[in-house]
Amino acid sequence: MNLLIRKFYYGDIPEEKGGGSYYQTEQDTTTWPLWEVFIRSKQGLDHKHVGSLHAADAQMAIENARDVYTRRMEGVSIWVVESKHITASNPEEAGELYEPAADKVYRHPTFYQLPDEVNYM
């Protein structure tokens, strides 16, 4: 494919000063899938999402995650999961989704007024 490329200037560089050039592009026949990376920073804590990366398979994803996300001993355990396997809630439905919890103040300890003698309870 031979494309005319108009140059776009990024950040704060105004675009109207752009020029153009030709570049022969070649598509990769394979793209490594995307993986989400979760890291336990120390024994006793939860795994926490830290970002994502590309890798051919799970083993490579773990090795890459070691290099990308734990160069300064930030982790003692790594989970990887292919991004396509994650199902996320829809932010536009957040209202309805969380509404059932909104009117149940009695689920909180502060709802209960107790006499001073037992207030440490």
Add this chain to the structure above:
Amino acid sequence: MPVQDFEQLFQQKIDAEVKIEPKDWMPDAYRKTNIRQISQHAHSEIVGMLPEGNWITRAPSLKRKAILLAKVQDEAGHGLYLYSAAETLGMSRDEMINDLHSGKAKYSSIFNYPTLTWADIGAIGWLVDGAAIMNQVMLCRTSYGPYARAMVRICKEESFHQRQGFESLLVLSKGTPEQKAMCQDAINRWWWPALMMFGPKDSESTNSDQSMKWKIKRKSNDELRQNFVDMIAEQVKVLGMTLPDPALKWNEERKHYDFGEINWEEFWNVVKGNGPCNKQRLEARRKAHENGRWVREAAMAHAAKLAERRKQEAA
């Protein structure tokens, strides 16, 4: 709901300092600006490895070699954090890489300058990473969640970059007359390009207003540049060196340093691709990508074969 209402709600969230996350509704232009800025930033980290990589094999001691290797490896990591942040906005990694290699996407012009002596490596850490840090500290509070989180990680790692650079210059500044001269020469060559890293003047910068309103950016180019000058003008005294600007002078009234005019013609020239190393940098990136193609393909083939074997063993 009409689009205007969505836009209003969006702006209210921004004003209330609520971060925007990948699946949230956002104006098209917000998405585009972020893709552009984050991918440009990622490209800068990646291309930025080239001028320093040039000195890894020639660093003067094993200690300096190990430090430089660790720094360059960090920059690769920064590029990867940022590419994955940009991907959450719907642009694929391949498209971004392709835009870099075609010349459509930009990276910071600073990396189009050559690293001529060992002192350049110190000057880059101190001045170039120093300038980048000013920008990056601001971006830790940017409104797009994945970008802000990537920046927090990056900032934690950056301060080592600036400190090792300054320390390396400090050693030269106490060395032989030749070493001192090399130190001053590197500062002279990197000072102005480092100032250019903050971009055009506010009065020339067309995208700034909207970026400020959306809190993608939180400080103007001129503000950041002034902060940088104020910081470096003090630090250079510790080195016993000078900055190559006769107009540099403390202004008691403004409580800031005044400084001379940037050569904007040079700035635009380098942006347009006519800097000393533009061609060389892009060619190095394209070559690395093309030479790596068989590795990417082989890794996929190997992964498929392993998966197939596991399926057969299970059956």
